[in-house]
Amino acid sequence: MPSPRIVVTGAAGFIGSRLLADLSSRHPVADLLAVDHPLTGPKQANLGAAPGVMFLGHSDFIEALETGRLRPEVILHMGACSSTTEQDWSFLAENNLRYSQRIWTWCASRGGRLIYASSAATYGDGSDGFDDEMPISRLSPLNLYGRSKHEFDLWVEAQAGAGRPCPAQSVGLKFFNVFGHGEAHKGRMASMVFHGFEQIRSSGLVRLFRSHRPDYADGGQLRDFIWVDDIVDVVAALVADPAVSGLFNLGTGKARSFRDLAEAVFAAMGLPPRIEYMPMPEDLQGRYQYFTQATMRKLADAGIRYLPTPMEDAVARYVARLAASRRVGT
Numbered sequence: 001m002p003s004p005r006i007v008v009t010g011a012a013g014f015i016g017s018r019l020l021a022d023l024s025s026r027h028p029v030a031d032l033l034a035v036d037h038p039l040t041g042p043k044q045a046n047l048g049a050a051p052g053v054m055f056l057g058h059s060d061f062i063e064a065l066e067t068g069r070l071r072p073e074v075i076l077h078m079g080a081c082s083s084t085t086e087q088d089w090s091f092l093a094e095n096n097l098r099y100s101q102r103i104w105t106w107c108a109s110r111g112g113r114l115i116y117a118s119s120a121a122t123y124g125d126g127s128d129g130f131d132d133e134m135p136i137s138r139l140s141p142l143n144l145y146g147r148s149k150h151e152f153d154l155w156v157e158a159q160a161g162a163g164r165p166c167p168a169q170s171v172g173l174k175f176f177n178v179f180g181h182g183e184a185h186k187g188r189m190a191s192m193v194f195h196g197f198e199q200i201r202s203s204g205l206v207r208l209f210r211s212h213r214p215d216y217a218d219g220g221q222l223r224d225f226i227w228v229d230d231i232v233d234v235v236a237a238l239v240a241d242p243a244v245s246g247l248f249n250l251g252t253g254k255a256r257s258f259r260d261l262a263e264a265v266f267a268a269m270g271l272p273p274r275i276e277y278m279p280m281p282e283d284l285q286g287r288y289q290y291f292t293q294a295t296m297r298k299l300a301d302a303g304i305r306y307l308p309t310p311m312e313d314a315v316a317r318y319v320a321r322l323a324a325s326r327r328v329g330t
Helices: 014-026 041-049 058-066 089-110 144-161 184-189 192-203 228-239 258-268 297-301 311-327
Strands: 006-009 032-036 054-057 074-077 113-119 169-175 177-179 206-209 225-227 246-250 275-278
Touching: 006 014, 006 058, 014 032, 014 041, 014 228, 032 058, 041 184, 054 058, 058 089, 074 089, 074 228, 089 113, 089 144, 113 144, 113 228, 144 169, 144 246, 169 228, 177 192, 177 228, 177 311, 192 206, 192 258, 192 311, 206 258, 225 228, 225 311, 246 297, 258 275, 258 311
Parallel strands: 006 032, 006 074, 032 054, 074 113, 113 169, 169 246, 177 225, 206 275
Antiparallel strands: none
């Protein structure tokens, strides 16, 4: 089996597929390997943006890695179950935590480089803020998905603290609320931009969750929304700079309301806003983040600087792409 230089896990997923498409525009396809669970129809389409790249299932990949049949230089580990309502901890512990530990351990033993997806869900309710320079032991996620990411961050920190071998580069990225092309397969977990576009097309209005807290108006819940193309640019910069390691936030540094986001979708579609509010599902109440806002100083201090795309501009570009895909039936 030829050994690729760069591997993307979760390559048929949202962020992974965008990274793979970008890499395929910069590197020969022989240098790349796409890894994911066996492909379903909706996710299969995401790989179409990187034709010719070799694909392996996630079980075959980890076996090939650990038996020495693959020796990549860089692994971009984006693969995980990202459902914030998943309740099977044994599944998340195996799929999100232990699988990640095996990849990290291989990189540490072979001098490989690893850039992996953490999550802003690790911050929980944000009562201690969203500062990536605070001790991560203080964090308390609100859901099991966040716990799986948090436990891996803690494990990585413990390896370094114990003086064990580490990858040549180890970067964890706490993604905030990412939206953009390639997320259609996520269903309920797709962004409000995607769902808002579809709702407006079908009914002319957008439905947002009511607030269940007196300090937030309906639609006034605040999140740090970041366009997936900005994520791709930052990861490309990290791939180009192997000297950078650490655990970093990746957002815009500015919280916006869900109402702002919905109004941006209407504006991009040339329509006046029509918004209705619906009760929050019971399985989200008590596990819902009302406010997220990344501090971005640590990443900038590491030498990775980027200018986030303004939310309205990113939404307009995304909506234009969604509209074009509907016109051609894709």
